[in-house]
Every structure is written in C-alpha cells, then in structure tokens.
Amino acid sequence: VESVIVAIDGPAGTGKSSTSRAVAAELGLSYLDTGAQYRAITWWMINNGVDVADPAAIASAAEKPAIVSGTDPDGPTITVDGADAAGPIRTQEVSSKVSAVSAVPEVRTRITELQRAIAAAAPAGIVVEGRDIGTTVLPDADLKIFLTASAEARAARRTGELKGADLAATKEALIKRDAADSSRKTSPLAKADDAVEVDTTDLTLQQVIECVVTLVREKQ
Ligand code: C5P
Secondary structure (H helix, E strand, O other): OOOEEEEEEOOOOOOHHHHHHHHHHHHOOEEEEHHHHHHHHHHHHHHOOOOOOOHHHHHHHOOOOOEEEEOOOOOOEEEEOOEEOOOHHHOHHHHHHHHHHHOOHHHHHHHHHHHHHHHHHOOOEEEEEEOOHHHHHOOOOOEEEEEEOOHHHHHHHHHHHOOOOOHHHHHHHHHHHHHHHHHOOOOOOOOOOOOEEEEOOOOOHHHHHHHHHHHHHHHO
C-alpha cells in the first residue's frame, strides 16, 4: 500500500501512546492521539462553564472550540482556540470528566470528522490511537491492533508517569473510566473483529513496538 493506516485501540494504560508514537516515528508515518482531542474538548467545556453532567449542554457546545492536532510523532501538539492545551489536558480533573463528555453523540460526530480528515491528509499514512478507531473511525484501516494489559500493570505504568500518584487510587480511576468508555451507547471502547489483540502485561515497551512494526511491515 502507498499510504498505510494503522488503528491502535485499547483501554487506558496499555501503552497505546508510547507504542503508537514510536511505531509512527520508526516508519515515517504521522501520529494522532485521539484521546487528546477528547481531553481538549473536555478542557474547553470546563473553562467555558459547561456543566459536564448535562449532555444537552455539551451537545449544543460541541461545535464551538477549534481543536487542532499536530501529527509529528516526534512532537505531537494540540491547541484549543489557538492556545497550547498539551499540559492542561492531562490534569486529574480532565481525566475524571472526559468520559462523560466523550459519550455525547454530537461530540463524537464532530471529533470523528476531524480524525478522518487528518488521516486522509497524512502523506505517508498514519498511526491513530484511541478507543473506537478500528470499529468506527477508520473501519477500513490496513492494520488494527487492540492492546490490553492487566489492571495492575496499567495502574503501575500510570502511577510511574504521574508524580505523586497513589497506585490504588490510580487503579480505581482507570477501572472506572474504562467501564464508562466500554458501556456508552455511541462507539464504545471495543476490539474490532479483525483487530490483532496484543496483551502487553508481560512485555516491555520495546517488545510491543517491535511486534507492531513487524505487523505494519507485513502490510506495506
Ligand atoms: O487515551 P486517553 O486516555 O487520553 O483518552 C481519554 C478519554 O477520551 C478516554 O477515557 C475516552 O473517554 C475518550 N476517548 C474516546 N474515544 C477515543 C479516544 C479517547 O472516547 N477514540
């Protein structure tokens, strides 16, 4: 294929971002973190006084923020109405509210359109990571990967990333977010029937990267 589209889905803390960025960098592809887009729209809702417990209020604001993603795997960026959002979208407040915002169908329609446009414009192809990329956003992707890991492994990785985070609380928050993401009506977190499932619990990041790079090369 001239341009290769790779979809990488899975719950939080499975290594999706680290894997996707490294694979894209190694193969000269673009990279899109779709979770960052949902976090960005959530951050905008919080800043603009939209009640995230009110789906109708979220729906009517869904088109308002301008969300722009930079797709260089060596330095991905995200801006909201021109402001750098990379730092503020990683707070616990955004993490705890993003599932409610991303469950609103108007939000998903809006963000899905952005994602498809970015993927179509990527010159050599793209690695897109998220929850519903293989099932809904890019069902014709050349390769679909579904990453999993035990809740313990996922929480331990996240605790390592966040300064001062508590393991038990992190695990509880991840389980809660995955349950919300998996049970929503509109394009829930799910493995596509034709996705390759990779359990990363006992693998190093380098092993996961090598595994995915090999699978992409088979498609090129
Ligand atoms: O990947 P990350 O953990 O940053 O994603 C944050 C949240 O964004 C997820 O918990 C989920 O609610 C939402 N999301 C989504 N669909 C995607 C990517 C992320 O609903 N494709």
